[in-house]
Amino acid sequence: xxxxxxxxxxxxxxxxxxxxxxxxxxxxxxxxxxxxxxxxxxxxxxxxxxxxxxxxxxxxxxxxxxxxxxxxxxxxxxxxxxxxxxxxxxxxxxxxxxxxxxxxxxxxxxxxxxxxxxxxxxxxxxxxxxxxxxxxxxxxxxxxxxxxxxxxxxxxxxxxxxxxxxxxxxxxxxxxxxxxxxxxxxxxxxxxxxxxxxxxxxxxxxxxxxxxxxxxxxxxxxxxxxxxxxxxxxxxxxxx
Numbered sequence: 401x402x403x404x405x406x407x408x409x410x411x412x413x414x415x416x417x418x419x420x421x422x423x424x425x426x427x428x429x430x431x432x433x434x435x436x437x438x439x440x441x442x443x444x445x446x447x448x449x450x451x452x453x454x455x456x457x458x459x460x461x462x463x464x465x466x467x468x469x470x471x472x473x474x475x476x477x478x479x480x481x482x483x484x485x486x487x488x489x490x491x492x493x494x495x496x497x498x499x500x501x502x503x504x505x506x507x508x509x510x511x512x513x514x515x516x517x518x519x520x521x522x523x524x525x526x527x528x529x530x531x532x533x534x535x536x537x538x539x540x541x542x543x544x545x546x547x548x549x550x551x552x553x554x555x556x557x558x559x560x561x562x563x564x565x566x567x568x569x570x571x572x573x574x575x576x577x578x579x580x581x582x583x584x585x586x587x588x589x590x591x592x593x594x595x596x597x598x599x600x601x602x603x604x605x606x607x608x609x610x611x612x613x614x615x616x617x618x619x620x621x622x623x624x625x626x627x628x629x630x631x632x633x634x635x636x637x638x639x640x
Contacts, residue, residue, distance in 0.1 A: 469507060473515040476503040480522050501526065511546040521552060524559065533567035554580075558590050561597065574601040592621045592628040599632065603639070611639050 483496040500522070507519035524539035540560035547553045561576035577598040584591055599613035614632040621629040 469513065469515040472503065472507055473518055476500065476507065476519060476522065479503060480526075497526075511542050514547075514550065514552070517543050517547045517550070517552050521556060521559075524556070524563075528559065528563055528566075531566075533563045536563040537567065554584065554588050554590055558594065561594075565601075570601055570604070574598060577601070586620050592617060592624075592626045595620070596628040596632055599635070603635075607639055611636055614639075 479496070479500045483493075483500050486493050486496060504519040504522045507515050508523060510516040511520050520539050520543050524536045524543065527533075527535040527539060537560060540556045540563060543556035544553050544560060547556065557576060557580050561573045561580070564570070564573035564576060577594045580588070580594040581591060581598065584594075586592075588594075595613060595617045599610045599617065602610040602613060614636045617626075617632040618629050618636070622633075
């Protein structure tokens with residue numbers, strides 16, 4: 401049996417104790433750090449969970465509110481359709497009108513969301529029908545500026561131009577029609593109509609330019625069997 405000095409044996413054991421792998425050293429370091437900061441970690445975890453829960457609650461509330469707004473819009477739209485079909489001297493006409501206005505005004509407070517913008521559009525249409533073109537212009541402008549990425553902007557712009565014209569401001573109407581075509585080119589459902597109206601209003605000041613616009617309309621839309629292209633051909637024949 402070989403004997404080793406006791407000091408040498410202890411030294412070797414000591415060497416073994418300190419010969420840890422890199423992963424073991426990291427584990428010891430992490431364990432030590434976790435032990436010192438366990439309360440902080442617990443607080444952070446609780447805060448993160450709270451944020452997730454709050455976000456989930458907010459999402460549910462927002463979705464519920466949005467759903468309610470669309471339900472109210474459906475009700476207002478249905479009421480407006482019924483009112484529009486009524487004769488002006490029919491019994492209950494005034495009450496029906498007031499009900500539509502009240503429901504629309506409640507939604508119209510936030511024109512940036514679709515239900516609010518559509519409600520403002522209904523109020524604008526009602527003002528237009530009543531001959532209150534200044535109010536119609538204000539509301540159509542509001543919808544157009546707040547709904548830059550929806551079809552409501554196109555509807556509002558065309559109605560805005562019509563309101564300007566009915567209000568006697570043909571220059572403003574012409575500008576809206578020209579700006580509309582500049583913005584949407586041939587891609588909008590209303591493009592041919594906007595171009596035709598631009599030409600029609602231009603006739604009064606520049607017949608040659610009006611003919612040029614009509615010919616542009618024909619070139620763009622005749623192949624689509626557009627009614628406005630047909631009207632444009634008729635106007636060119638008359639003007640020449």
